[in-house]
Amino acid sequence: MTTRPGAEPEPSESAVALTKWLASLVHNHDYASLAELRRPRIQREPYFRALWHSPDEAQREVYTQVAFLFAVYHQGRSQPAYGYGSLGDAARRIGSGNGRGPDDPGAARLIDRIVSSRRIPWRHLQHAVARLRACDRQPPSWSRLVDDLNRWHDRRARVPYEWGVAFHIPAARAAAVPSTAAPAASSPEKDSTT
Template sequence: MTQPESVQDQDQDPEAAEAALRTVNWLRGSAQNDPAFLPGLLRKGAFAPLVDGLEYARDTGCEDVYWGVCKLFGHYYRASDHGQKFGWYGSGSMGAAVSRLTYWRSGSLGRGPELYLGALIRRRGLPWRELTRACESLRKHDRQPPEWSRLILDLTHWPRPDVIHTWTADFYFHSKEPNPYA
């Protein structure tokens, strides 16, 4: 799968978009080349490599966001073939990703994904617990993850209203479409 193009369009700061993409490229390359990488990433006190994207995060005070998304990446791809199945970059916002969990039961939309979205957007602080649950649910139900570089950029601006609005709009737009994965 190719690198996402929406990252450059998403953020006003091209340097931030490039740093996010470099971080995702590092995650992808490390996960593909070293089977012990993802379990190591999830351990407490994980190593801090010198990666250009992470250097940018340190310089701008966003290191917690970058490392948080690295851990979400680790949660999603651990012990699975999802990298080969869906690619390593993900697709869409977190709202679009959560909408992929929708299912139809007797003609109505299930409420589980809507509850995930509500839990995510209600938080004033960074919603790490909710994001982890959403990524684990996406993996468990065999759904494509969000675009990782876009998630980094969204969370560096959390809880900016336009990010929350985009996640909500993406969720409701995508959940009304027939879901080919359900």
């Protein structure tokens, strides 16, 4: 996965393949398979299909849990939602007419619990997806969620930090952060003595 400054990270092929397969379940109205995925303790064919997309054994839990979250979000929906942005971006969409994102106390508490967790906070992620579904808002990019969760423990990736920034700082403002370059030698302002 590569990142470019100011651009959406490139998702891994396996994460894209998982998302396409999950979306096909919704598109083909395979509600039985989606229901099976919402029962994480029951391991039937859809569970193992989600595992097939995992490139290695260490990532299997992430693939099955994201399939579970996808199925929770799409319960009763007839069109697949591929989502966009990170979970922090998606959490900015949680709320009601009184406020969304940081202006919604429940959303702020939820993202704070998520980003402060050392382990992947599956229950809080489920709550975030359920809140997005209840608010009828777009979910995070499922492919990106897979990749972000696979990098959760990578200190250099700083996934929890990036989600917190995406939640608390609007994208336009984060892009407009002043650079640390030295000021120009000539200033357009007049000297105070002239």
